[in-house]
Amino acid sequence: MVTVEEQFGIQLRVTTGLRTIDEQNRLYEQGRTTSGNIVTWVRGGYSYHNYGLAIDVIEIKDKKVNWDENVLIRISSVGIRNGFSWGGNWKKQKDYPHFEITFGYKASELLEKYNKGELDNEGYIIFD
Template identity: 45%
Template sequence: MTKIIRFLLTIGLLTAFVYGVFFVYKNFIEPPDLDNLPKVTELHPEVAEKKDLLVKRAAEQGITILITSDFRSIEEQNKLYEKGRSLPGNIVTYARGGESLHNFGLAIDFAILIKEGTASWDMNRDGNGNGKADWMEVVSIAKELGFEWGGDWNGFKDYAHLEINFGYSLWELQKGQLPSGLK
């Protein structure tokens, strides 16, 4: 009798383990189907509002910023990804289409406009003459508005990148869990 109970317990534990592995794979490991991502078509309204506030508050500090990118389609993201790989130029992103918060309307990129038609990514420039780098003044304003800065990331730093993820991971967004308000 003891051998039968041990055998049944072993079978039960193995079954539970197999189902547990399957659950973890399906819910946490399985790569998302990037061909069937949620169809987002524009910047999230709250991100758009905070983007406009960022431009306004920076201008109040004597800094003119240019938003160089906001919502980006999967196709646009894939073209950027190919720069420095199959297309000429330097590598500008490590995110393929569907792997960037730009694709979900939750991110913007910026540059400092130093004169009409001339953008700068110089992080040390003090164009308003107050003894502080304009770039970091913009980053500070952005953080006050709730943006996260790509310059704070571990590993690859994206100094022009700002995002608001509303507490969602990229994986959750890829699986269709989107913050309310997205179109």
């Protein structure tokens, strides 16, 4: 497996990984019922972040965050080649920093497992 750093010389950092359903709901309200810009389009339970199956990444350049979308477009092929879906390929709201791997599950199916308590001792969904 070739990394983004090996292929492009770009250092990445994960800005967001696992998010609780409550955290997701707070983010969903941002820009809607609370101040700030809209940063997510899905409520808690419907984000792959809620199940540890999504990450948001950003480039670190000269010890600073670089939010240039062109960099994320450039590196997307590495994530895709490694089995991730990329938010930049979404039809509606593009999410360039977002990568997820769903193992064939819909978010609604994962939420159903969560609601049924199908969790391991660390609180993660038990996959069949």
